[in-house]
Amino acid sequence: MKIFDFRSDTVTLPTKAMMTAMADAQLGDSARGDDPTVNALEELSARLTGKDDALFVPSGAMANLSSLIAHRCHGHEVIVDAAAHILNSEGGGLAVVAGAVPRPVESRNGVLDPEDIGRAVRGNDNPAVAPTKLICLENTHNAAGGVVVPLERMAAIKALAARNRLSVHLDGARLFNAGAYLDVPIEAICRHVDSVWFALCKGLGCPVGAVLAGNQEFMQRARRAAKMLGGGMRQAGILAAPALVALNDPYPIHRRDHELARKLAVGLAGIDQSLVNLDLVQTNIVNCYVHAVTDDASKIVSALTSRSVLALRKENRIRFVTHYGIDDEAVEAAISAFKDAIAPGGRLQR
Numbered sequence: 392m393k394i395f396d397f398r399s400d401t402v403t404l405p406t407k408a409m410m411t412a413m414a415d416a417q418l419g420d421s422a423r424g425d426d427p428t429v430n431a432l433e434e435l436s437a438r439l440t441g442k443d444d445a446l447f448v449p450s451g452a453m454a455n456l457s458s459l460i461a462h463r464c465h466g467h468e469v470i471v472d473a474a475a476h477i478l479n480s481e482g483g484g485l486a487v488v489a490g491a492v493p494r495p496v497e498s499r500n501g502v503l504d505p506e507d508i509g510r511a512v513r514g515n516d517n518p519a520v521a522p523t524k525l526i527c528l529e530n531t532h533n534a535a536g537g538v539v540v541p542l543e544r545m546a547a548i549k550a551l552a553a554r555n556r557l558s559v560h561l562d563g564a565r566l567f568n569a570g571a572y573l574d575v576p577i578e579a580i581c582r583h584v585d586s587v588w589f590a591l592c593k594g595l596g597c598p599v600g601a602v603l604a605g606n607q608e609f610m611q612r613a614r615r616a617a618k619m620l621g622g623g624m625r626q627a628g629i630l631a632a633p634a635l636v637a638l639n640d641p642y643p644i645h646r647r648d649h650e651l652a653r654k655l656a657v658g659l660a661g662i663d664q665s666l667v668n669l670d671l672v673q674t675n676i677v678n679c680y681v682h683a684v685t686d687d688a689s690k691i692v693s694a695l696t697s698r699s700v701l702a703l704r705k706e707n708r709i710r711f712v713t714h715y716g717i718d719d720e721a722v723e724a725a726i727s728a729f730k731d732a733i734a735p736g737g738r739l740q741r
Contacts, residue, residue, distance in 0.1 A: 395721040396701045400565075400648075400675060400714035403596040409633035416632035421447075421624045428628030432635055436602040439638065440587055441578035444610035446603045447631055448622045451564050452481045454588035454603040456488055456620055458560050459525070461605075461612035462586070465490035467524030470511050472498040474534040477527055477562055488620075492521045500671055501535025503528065505547045512555050526552050529562040530569045530580065536668075536710075537652070537676030539569045545583035561587040564601075568594055568674040571645035585609065594645050594675060595637040596715055599630045644715050648675040651713040651722050658726035662733065677711040684733055694732035700725045 419425035436445035473495035515522045530540040566589035570577045586605035591597035656672040665683040703710045
């Protein structure tokens, strides 16, 4: 039976072109700087982000941790969105490993307000509190359903940071989704931050990895931090090769993913308008809020699974993510399965 997997864009499998690139990749000792494929990926990523240097690492969590360490956040506060991935979904590494003190600020649908950030900034004048060192942003915003932070908002936050002598770090796990939505090269987003990373294993469809970028001095510290965290790889060109394929022309597939997410959201809203806020479906994530039809979202997830549609439960919502393994047939199957799971009158079909 065919399975339609909407749980995440991390479930993608390498394309034939990626597999060929892996088989043909020129290899060396990446930890010694000798792997030509890794070097090519890092040079390309630095150009794409507009930064001095870039580093291929095994995961986004390592990219975030390396950044926190390189920004010298130990014993300092880091301003983060209260719903940020770096705060809520990375095992507490921000505090446990990097030694930073999180300062959560509530966003509005994933977009932080500079005024709220300004009120949260702490200076060095009071020895009883940890001073602020860094502002962390997330674009697109995972928990908010793939919402994109507008460029003017990022510029305002960067200006605030400059006035307060703070740095800005961007969790850009789905950075290319943001670029596709805004119709700008990712450099236009990255110019408003001091450091940034993007995932290779989400919308770009690669099997493993992330790339961290920043200025030369920051990246020297970030490379040391990644090495300390276990990021020194050897013949890593096998893993870097698919990224060179994916980064060749990534926007068309991302725009297609966005169109499919929109189609899915419209279909779910057609079942019950309370299920989806269409204004917040901007990229490849659809948050479906099911409190109006059941007090247990897991029941709907189970019903969908029995109909060959996989989705992810997040408390009172069900998250669907589109990717290149999803097509129109999958979207239609998901809408049909959801409709079948709901009985007339809004009750869950048993």
